[in-house]
Amino acid sequence: MTTTSISFLASIQHDLQLVDSIMRTQTEGHYPGLSLALDLILKSGGKRIRPSVTLLVGHMLGAPREKLLTLAAAIELLHTATLIHDDLIDNSLLRRGMPTINSQWSPGATVLTGDFFFARAAKLAADTDSIPVMKIFSQTLSTIVNGEITQLFAIRCRLDREDYFKRIYAKTASLFETAAMTAALISPANPATIEDMRQYGYNIGVAFQIVDDVLDFTGEQETLGKPVGNDLQQGLVTLPAICYVEANPDDEDVVPLLEGKCPNPNQMQRLIDAIRKSGAPERALQEAEQFIEKGISKLVNQPAGLERDCLKELAKFITHRFK
Numbered sequence: 001m002t003t004t005s006i007s008f009l010a011s012i013q014h015d016l017q018l019v020d021s022i023m024r025t026q027t028e029g030h031y032p033g034l035s036l037a038l039d040l041i042l043k044s045g046g047k048r049i050r051p052s053v054t055l056l057v058g059h060m061l062g063a064p065r066e067k068l069l070t071l072a073a074a075i076e077l078l079h080t081a082t083l084i085h086d087d088l089i090d091n092s093l094l095r096r097g098m099p100t101i102n103s104q105w106s107p108g109a110t111v112l113t114g115d116f117f118f119a120r121a122a123k124l125a126a127d128t129d130s131i132p133v134m135k136i137f138s139q140t141l142s143t144i145v146n147g148e149i150t151q152l153f154a155i156r157c158r159l160d161r162e163d164y165f166k167r168i169y170a171k172t173a174s175l176f177e178t179a180a181m182t183a184a185l186i187s188p189a190n191p192a193t194i195e196d197m198r199q200y201g202y203n204i205g206v207a208f209q210i211v212d213d214v215l216d217f218t219g220e221q222e223t224l225g226k227p228v229g230n231d232l233q234q235g236l237v238t239l240p241a242i243c244y245v246e247a248n249p250d251d252e253d254v255v256p257l258l259e260g261k262c263p264n265p266n267q268m269q270r271l272i273d274a275i276r277k278s279g280a281p282e283r284a285l286q287e288a289e290q291f292i293e294k295g296i297s298k299l300v301n302q303p304a305g306l307e308r309d310c311l312k313e314l315a316k317f318i319t320h321r322f323k
Helices: 007-026 032-043 049-061 066-090 107-126 131-153 161-185 191-218 240-248 250-258 265-277 280-299 308-322
Strands: none
Touching: 007 049, 007 066, 007 107, 007 308, 032 066, 032 107, 049 107, 049 161, 049 191, 049 250, 049 308, 066 107, 066 131, 107 131, 131 240, 161 191, 161 240, 191 240, 191 265, 191 280, 191 308, 240 250, 240 265, 240 280, 250 265, 265 280, 280 308
């Protein structure tokens, strides 16, 4: 059962529990191990931010309750499927202190488990009986998977802001965008409102990933469950590193990045340490906060009330969740 101590989500706590219940029903009548796999993931925690966005937007705009719950479950199950594949690709053995599927099952079984939940998420999206929702859902799935494939085959240590924001749109912001926009689509909302909700989701989704990338440098290995600066060590240049290079182009350890190459191991460790000690993570966080403000601005013309207030607080929470 999902519980959260985040006060601004208290109003949808019961709905989030129903979303978990709907997700669990998706394994009924199938291989028993799938139920165990889903249970393992759900028990690993998580704030359920994406389905919370869906529920709050839908309640604010008057979406039919049953369709809204089904849609929120589809969104979270899609996210769950991506986590299964991500953990396998990254060879992560723990997620939030709990064993991952791939730490217990073979790679083949792990891939098929992720595929199963992708399929069940799509089925839930279809249960909303909304053709526009189904189209957007399939487009989002394609965006996420294409982003992962592109990242696997991308040039390592590419120092490019535009490329970075394209990557985090595919990886994270696209699903936030879908979570908000599809909730508006099943509501009696006009096109302008639907577009506002799309932009709300997009902006807070970009901020969410930037904060994750900041945490990759500012956190500790015991908390992160992976080495500090792991993305950069894997050749993925994120916003904190970009900010550092922009401010310190003469640092000899950034020369390889400027030349489109990866630093050697010694340079890499010095560079990670320098980024951690610099103001680069804070500058990246400031950019995330700008996206949050853009997202919040899209709520101004929406119906006043508890849900709008909660959506505003949810957005602010994204950049304050580690403080």
